[in-house]
Amino acid sequence: MMSALTLAVIAERLGAAFNGAPLQFSGVAIDSRQVCPGDLFVALPGxxxxxxxxxxxAIAQGAIxxxxxxxxxxxxPCLLVSSCLKALSEIGRASRDFSSSVVVAITGSCGKTTVKNLCRSIFSEAGPTVATAGNYNNEIGVPLTLARLQDETRYAIVEMGATxxxxxxxxxxxxRPSITTVLNAMEAHLEGFGTVADVADIKAEIYDGLGASGTAILNLDQAWVPLWQGRIARSGAKTLSYSLDDRSADLFVSDLRDHGLQGSAFTLHFSGESRELELALPGRHSVANALAAAALATASGLELDQIVAGLTKAQAEPGRLQSESLGxxxxxxDDSYNANPGSVRAAISLLAATPGSSLLILGEMLELGAESAEHHAQMGELARLQGVTHFVGVGEAVRPAVEAFGSGAQWYGSREALKPQLGELLDANDTILVKGSRGAAMESVLSALRDLASEVSPC
Incomplete structure (x- = not known):
């Protein structure tokens, strides 16, 4: 927490009565189990x-x-307010007001958390960095991230989601970020947004407030470039572009070598300079994410060598295409963290490229609205066309995917119905990828597979 933010200052900004000493609190917490000594506890109702x-x-844990x-x-001391949620936003705003950090903001349908983590690895090479914890990217998470800014924080990497x-x-x-990007717009949260065009338009809000001093990072590989260019132009911001395929972009790659589950190697180009690097994150989409992170860092003034060092150190996050041996x-x-059609397509491409027999276990992709059946069917067809050996669908929404895959596909109504068959599926396949939306809770299938593998592995 910024040293200038005492409880009295916060009380004044919130219009809450406080007559105590200028008490300095060290952080903000909304979960009593996560309170650290010196924190301000915000009692959010839910x-x-x-x-x-x-x-x-919370007080027993050390809240002051x-x-x-x-x-x-x-x-x-207690500060009485009309809305804890609005007060939390004001605390985040106050922390940002007192901070001189470079604030970078990231949104998109896929890859937000991965790009945020890549940025954290890169920016930490240059100075003290704060980044969104986990996927705390909403009206609660962003103020909590801002509240973590310290006097010495040089960079803040803020992930932003929308419903x-x-x-x-x-x-x-x-x-108030000065550098922002929309990574992509895909079929995600369509129940709330409507169409992918609506997603692209809503995500572009991240460009609107930049102004002439800001920089917009533009992904030239997206179909929505004209829309986003218009929004950037109206904001008056500068543009820095990147692309996997278009060498007219400000940042691009060449000599891309796919090492499968071990990641990729490629040459990164920017402003007449180039650097060779290896990325431990698998898949072509991970290279695109690395380009986005590199562009954000470049716009923030980091050197190419710092960018390469940060990307080289980055590792896959749990639940995001993280591979392990089953003996x-x-x-x-394990790609169970979440799922939408864009991320499932990337997972299928990676799985199809693995040697031997392959199995995709797909849980439901949620929040796809009226087009859910069509999107699920497309995933089954894509898996078949790309050469995935076997396909298992879990949950009612995945039936169309099983039907589209055809021979070699099985459907189960629940995770519990699937589990008795996992031993047979494990025996029949060399590589198994498990994926599904957060609400599908596919981590229980992963646990069952690990347990089965440990039973048959020699001591």
């Missing part, structure tokens, strides 16, 4: 859990003050 019920637990929506008895029009504009008003020659690929 549909299932109310933070007000955990105030005593609490933010509440109703009067409570507590042994630490409706105006969400990203609101988050940008809090974070012998069998490999498990």
């Amino acid at each position: 549909d299932r859990v109310d933070g007000h019920d955990f105030i005593d637990a 003050a609490v933010l509440v929506e109703r009067p409570v008895k507590a042994s630490v 409706r029009r105006g969400d990203i504009a609101h988050l940008c008003a809090l974070a 012998g020659d069998k490999t498990l690929i």
Whole structure:
């Protein structure tokens, strides 16, 4: 937390009564289990859990003050506000106001968290860096990220998500980034957005507030370039472009060598300079993510050698195309963190390129609205055309994918129905990739596969 942000300063900004000493708090927490000594605890009310019920637990963990929506008895100072959520936003805004950090913002349908993690690895080469924790990219997560800014923080990497029009504009008003990007627009959250064109338009809110001093990072490999160029032009920002295929882009790659599950090697080009590097993240889409991170870093003034060093050190995150051995020659690929058609296409391409027999276990892709059946069917057809050996669908929404794959496909109504068959599937395949939306909870299938493999592996 910025040293200038005392409890009294926050109280004044929130219009909350506070007559105590200028108490300095070290951070902000919304979960009593994650409170660190010196934190301000924000008692957010929710549909299932109310933070007000955990105030005593937060104080026991070391909270030195609490933010509440109703009067409570507590042994630490309490700030009473009309909305804890709005107050949390104001705390994030206040932290940003006192910070001189370079703030970078990232949105898109796929790859936000990966690009954020790549940026964290790169920017840490140049100075103290704060980045979004996990996928805390909404109206709660972004203020929490901003509240972590310290006096010495040089760079802040902020991931931004949206569920409706105006969400990203609101988050940008809090974070005031000077460098932003839309990675892509794909078939994700269509229930809330409508069409992919709507997704592209809503995501472009991240460019609107940049102004003449800002820089917009543009992915030339997306079909929505004309839309985004128009939004960038209206903002007055400068543009820095990247592409996997277009060598007229400001950043591009050449001599791309795919090493399968081990990642890729390629030459990175920018402003007449080039560097060879190896990326441990698998798949062509990971190279595109690396280009996006490199472009964000370049716009922030980092040197090419710092960018290469950061990219080289980056590792795959749990649940995102992370491979492991199941004993012998069998490999498990954990891509269970989330799923939409774009990320499933990338996973299928990676799986199809692996040697031996392959199995895709796909849980439901959620929030696809009226086009859900069509999108699932496309995934089954793509897996068949690319040469995936076997396909298993889990959940009602995946039936069309199983039908489109045809021979070699099986459907199960639930994860529990599938589990008794996993031993046979494990025996029949060399590489198994497990994927599904967060709500599909496919990590339980991964655990069952690991347990089966440990039972048959020699001690």
